[in-house]
Amino acid sequence: MYVNQLSLQHYRNYDTLSLNSFGAVNLIIGRNAQGKTNLLEALFVLALTKSHRTGKDKELLSFGSDHAVVEAEVEKKYGAVRLELRLTSQGKKAKLNGLEQRKLSDFIGALNVVMFAPEDLEIVKGTPGVRRRFLDMEIGQVQPGYLYHLQQYQKILVQRNNLLKQAWGAGPELSTMLEIWNEQLAEHGVKIIKKRKQFIRKLQKWAEQIHEGITGGGEKLKLSYLPSFGEAEEEDEAVLLQQFMIKLSQVKDQEIRRGMTLCGPHRDDVSFYINGNEAQVYGSQGQQRTTALSLKLAEIELIHEEIGEYPILLLDDVLSELDPYRQTQLIETFQSKVQTFITATGIESINASRLRDASIFHVQDGQVQGGA
């Protein structure tokens, strides 16, 4: 897919903006705090209806404004689609080709993006929660049904935890109530675990190949799902369900003592290995960054596999961290297949010769000049 046109109204530091001269590779150049990330963020928000930087939509509205609008025309395999997302402090509304969508989940996926920003290093370095959010965001983008199970699971988890917190000294009725919650928790839990394992298995295939390319063949990247019960490779729902229920009965006393749910997808994690060593523990800063980048780039291929179309790629502040060889490898990996938006503080930090044909946009204080 390909973004033909983008307009913003009262979005962060943009009052009104309309751009329509995008190329296959777009360089967004500007000094600090001018609006480069805001521009990429707007595309991200249009794809997922929420920001990669904040959970609070209110922060996206220009200071003093009660609403913001992000609109784009996206050229897809079967024709152009017009997307419009209107954000207010009360909520958001989405339109596809002028038609308001009853559910945001019907809108998510009309535009697909893969974003790589400096904070994505945390996928490798950070806490398990960061990695779970990575999985949830990425799977949710291509399989909206996943988000339904995730929401249900989280609701049930809160209620089950509340029950466990009040459970001190409770009698046999507690066991009956717990069993009811267990069934519901496991029902949605195994769907989440299964999708995550499938995602990791498919991502592994591409990430390994891409990582080898970027590092010139020197590093072998492996991914592994770390479940809170059962084996990493098990994907059969019936087996997972049985294992989940057994584990819940095993940890029951401990859960009552601690007042929380101790197994399930909310306690799972993912590990990354470079040449057999865990990247989070042994990887250098550069290896960790390359690992995070390979994961994101692998996702591009995965989305293509899943929906038959390439997403757009948003690279925030990452090019200047790579040497010219890696910049070139990165750009050439997706040459002419993937429309790319790249931010940088100066054109001089971009060395790859391939980038000389890029469309260049200069951003200053919420105003944009240039284009193809």
Ligand code: ATP
């Ligand atoms: P850097 O190179 O430092 O990453 P940038 O060009 O990516 O800079 P952005 O993150 O896009 O900068 O933000 C630019 C400006 O947007 C900042 O000055 C910030 O104060 C402003 N800004 C952020 N949120 C809002 C908002 N809701 N309303 C108005 N301005 C905002």
Ligand code: MG
């Ligand atoms: Mg920025």
